[in-house]
Amino acid sequence: MRLIPLLTAIAVAAGLYFLVFERDDLLAFARGETAEDTAAATASDAPTNPESTAQLASQNRIGVVALRSEARPLDSAVILRGQTQAARQVEVLAETTSTVISEPLRKGAQVKAGDLLCELDPGTRQATYHEAKARLIEARSRVPEAEARLVEAQARLRESQINLVAAQKLSEGGYASETRLAAAEATERSAVAGVETAKGGLEAARAGIEAAQAAVAAAETEIARLTITAPFDGLLESDTAEVGSLLLPGSLCATVIQLDTIKLVGYVPETEVNRIDVGARAGAELANGLRVQGEVSFVSRSADPTTRTFEVEILVGNADLRIRDGQTADIAISAEGTKAHKLPQSALTLNNDGRLGVRIVREDKTAGFELIDLLRDTADGVWVAGLPDTADVIVVGQDFVTEGVAVEPTYREAGQ
Template sequence: MRLIPLLTAVAVSVGLYFLVFQREDLFAFARGEAQAETISTGDADKKAETPAADPSSTEAAAETQDNRIGVVVLRSQARPLDSAVILRGQTRAARQVEVRAETSSTIISEPLRKGHHVKTGDLLCELDAGTRHAAHQEAQARLIEARAQAPEAAARLEEAKARLREAQINLTAAEKLSVDGYASETRLAAARAAERSAVAGIATAEGGLETSRAGIESAAAAVASTEKEIQRLRITAPFDGLLESDTAEIGSLMQPGSLCATVIQLDTIKVVGYVPETEVNRIEVGALAGAELANGMRVQGTVTFVSRSADPNTRTFEVEIAVDNTDLRIRDGQTADIAIAAEGRKAHKLPQSALTLDNEGRLGVRLVRADHSAGFERVDVLRDTSDGIWVGGLPDEADVIVVGQDFVTDGVPVRPTYREASQ
């Protein structure tokens, strides 16, 4: 019989004995916590004088310690969160107008192609005048004629007034002579009839003068109408910009409302985003803002508009940022990530997995209290990033349970294992 296999069997048996029956002592020895085997005589006497610990209390403490639920806790310290409201949006032309015809005629001008730069007042479409110039000349002639008739009507009115004064003098003389018996009743009646006729003549002359004046106003309105109609033959650019579409082709028949061209202004462009109602009060008109476009370009501007009315479907508010685009590098409709300067606040950066819900469905985190029991605290999500989530509503220092938070409730004793935020 060989000696080495026998010794190996004995060693394995001893190891199994200690591992099974003396497990706690073995682990204590491995941790370097083995107790001294001998004590001094004085220590022995002192120990004899000390009352023995209650075995029942020791067992209760050990049982309580064993009943605690192990969790991993993050010691989190509140840090200043950069003062910005983050949202997504897109670029939009500062102005965009569809220039349309206001009268009927055919195009006689050569078309301009899309992308063409135009200035305010540049010709976009010119329409055939037709008989409009002749109509304008006719209206001018009628105006001249009406103005020539006005002095004649005024002279007739003055003549009627003179006749009235003469008739009034004759009537006064006839009345005095009739009182003294020197004039007959026939003469008095004739004087009164002449006075009434003069009054009627004045009314007729005044009517003629008003008709003459009305004729002048009508002729002047006709002249203005024909002038306006001639002006409508030239459709011009309302502002400096770019043609987004070709102008109407030569020979095309235009009706009132027919599209001549679409002009957009891009030298100043707007970046438009929609901010949630929880963040809208942090944004003010005039605040600095920056945006990063989908192609990597970064631009800066100022907030020019914050909507006072929420979108009924998304419950968000429109925000507009004016950005200089003199070189026209920014196009209409590009996607942009927007950051708007706002008042900063302190927040905790936690793993997204640390978030949980209470029995009422409210969002929050589980904390470790001073007595090593679990507690729930509601939080506000401020920003979601790729490496964590920023939350507010917690004290400056908080022990947040990041592993095991879904297995404990308020008041449950826990056995925390702490780790720092960098781990």
């Protein structure tokens, strides 16, 4: 065991003991007085003379340096860390089975909405389409014939109905036999059946037209699927499918991303989410030093079940494509401001309970302790809340005084 660290620890402990528990004797020793002189001075001033007490208190005040701080408005931004994300990213997939016959486009190429990405071999699809068109023409030609049959059947029905009425009247007057009446009734029923049959034929002809039209539409859709185009303006994130490769339904033709508008995506804790509104201004600094600004476009209403944080999206213009997908970003979202004091970091201290605060000079020239909330840390100081609008904050000597200790402050300007 080394001896020097042990002796150092003993010396530090002894120094702390005398500083805390033997403060008066230590100060007297520093002034060159002995313990007997201090005791004699205390005994001589023992009478309760107000003037002597005030003089003694003035002599025992501890000198400190204080800063008279005025509260100022502070835009209390919500700070979070996130990353950039493409506004849109789509994997363009094939919807039919065929081989690629177009030359591939290489990743990084810019495409416009509707530009050809992959063209597939039509095969027998054109023949299928022409066959469906022919069937449609044939089905349409059957409709006039069916309509003519219906008109003819309806005329026969009217004729049979007239003959039936005549036979009934003659039979009632005894001028026609029952056999003739029965024959007229049978003819009328046959004409009714003929009308129904003609109507069914007309409906079948019309259904044939609809079936043929559906076949034509299916053939046209199948042919349209042979041409795979870009869904929006963007960049190719991958090469398009190579010529000669076989694509099946769901096979990847290309990946297109949109970067002219980009999203900043971050996650805010549940204690801060209510401070963020859609449309709020936001700024971010990327890992490469680039600074951008935008507006909050989305605040999630559902927390992540693992982290209990809420997703926030910010839209940022990126016409020059300087921002890439997936870059790290430090995001600051503007929120409702508050009044705060800007103090040097050295002014912060802890009380006996370990809580953060500052020592202040009260009106009776005694030291006090005020709890503070740390709002923002900057290179030239910290912004804190929890103090009165005007406060004399001890910036030098705060660690040598406690609550109620008499002090003799020396004030300095805020810029010093």
